[in-house]
Amino acid sequence: MSPADPHPHSMVIAADYRVPNPERVWPLLKRRKSALAGIGAHHVLLYTSTHDHGRVLVTIGVRSREPIVELLRSRVFFDWFDAVGVEDIPAVFAGEIVERFGSIAPSARTAPGVVLAAIASVDDVTTLAAEIRGALTRFEAAGIRETRLFRAFDDGHEVMILQELDDEDRARRWIDHPDAAAPWITGAGVGAYPPLFVGKLFDMMRIDE
Amino acid sequence: MFVCLCNGITGQVVAEAIADGASTTNQIAAACGAGADCGRCRRTLRLLLGTSSGDRGGVHT
Numbered sequence: 001m002s003p004a005d006p007h008p009h010s011m012v013i014a015a016d017y018r019v020p021n022p023e024r025v026w027p028l029l030k031r032r033k034s035a036l037a038g039i040g041a042h043h044v045l046l047y048t049s050t051h052d053h054g055r056v057l058v059t060i061g062v063r064s065r066e067p068i069v070e071l072l073r074s075r076v077f078f079d080w081f082d083a084v085g086v087e088d089i090p091a092v093f094a095g096e097i098v099e100r101f102g103s104i105a106p107s108a109r110t111a112p113g114v115v116l117a118a119i120a121s122v123d124d125v126t127t128l129a130a131e132i133r134g135a136l137t138r139f140e141a142a143g144i145r146e147t148r149l150f151r152a153f154d155d156g157h158e159v160m161i162l163q164e165l166d167d168e169d170r171a172r173r174w175i176d177h178p179d180a181a182a183p184w185i186t187g188a189g190v191g192a193y194p195p196l197f198v199g200k201l202f203d204m205m206r207i208d209e
Numbered sequence: 210m211f212v213c214l215c216n217g218i219t220g221q222v223v224a225e226a227i228a229d230g231a232s233t234t235n236q237i238a239a240a241c242g243a244g245a246d247c248g249r250c251r252r253t254l255r256l257l258l259g260t261s262s263g264d265r266g267g268v269h270t
Contacts, residue, residue, distance in 0.1 A: 069217030072214045077214060078214070089249040091211065154219040154221065191224070192223075
């Protein structure tokens with residue numbers, strides 16, 4: 001993205017980190033709604049880990065003309081980390097959606113699913129998307145309702161994958177025996193990449209522009 | 210991933226600094242600026258120092 005770009009870009013910013021008290025996270029996010037609107041945020045989703053107490057994943061959908069570096073440097077993020085008691089600022093994913101692969105219609109879903117999130121480096125994002133497309137029947141059989149693939153702005157090999165599965169047992173089985181079209185399962189947790197995140201959607205906020 | 214929000218430094222850039230010989234967070238800061246301002250990303254820098262390939266090493270088949 002160039003600083004002079006006149007068109008707003010849709011992007012996703014995601015951070016996976018630990019907080020002393022997960023219960024405080026959502027009220028503090030809601031309190032920052034206007035500041036988030038100020039950077040072009042339109043959706044904020046909070047996921048809490050099911051087994052790793054204190055671990056949360058926040059994804060923010062943003063539409064902005066600002067370069068990503070300027071957005072991340074804004075006080076909104078630092079103030080937010082301060083408010084939730086995070087001293088060590090985590091690495092932050094910033095990218096855009098490549099494709100959403102839905103294998104189960106939302107109307108057919110009977111209960112909230114479990115979310116499995118991964119950030120990893122892959123050979124080729126376009127090839128990965130094609131492989132996922134070709135494996136959707138197997139994904140569905142494994143209890144995967146939806147797969148969202150995001151590509152990082154700063155690294156052409158880096159992806160974030162958010163998958164929704166039927167339940168925790170399915171998620172564990174998927175992690176233990178991933179499909180060949182899901183190489184990110186073994187690539188998470190390397191270097192600055194956080195380990196696989198297994199959790200549930202805590203809440204979602206839509207911010208009107 | 211963006212490791213240092215103050216200076217917009219990515220994991221790739223930090224990995225290059227490490228590959229070029231940086232072996233402490235101070236040396237990384239001197240080489241590329243990551244961690245040079247507020248210093249709150251130094252925990253992540255230490256993680257990267259622990260995996261000399263930086264962000265990479267995951268899923269290249």
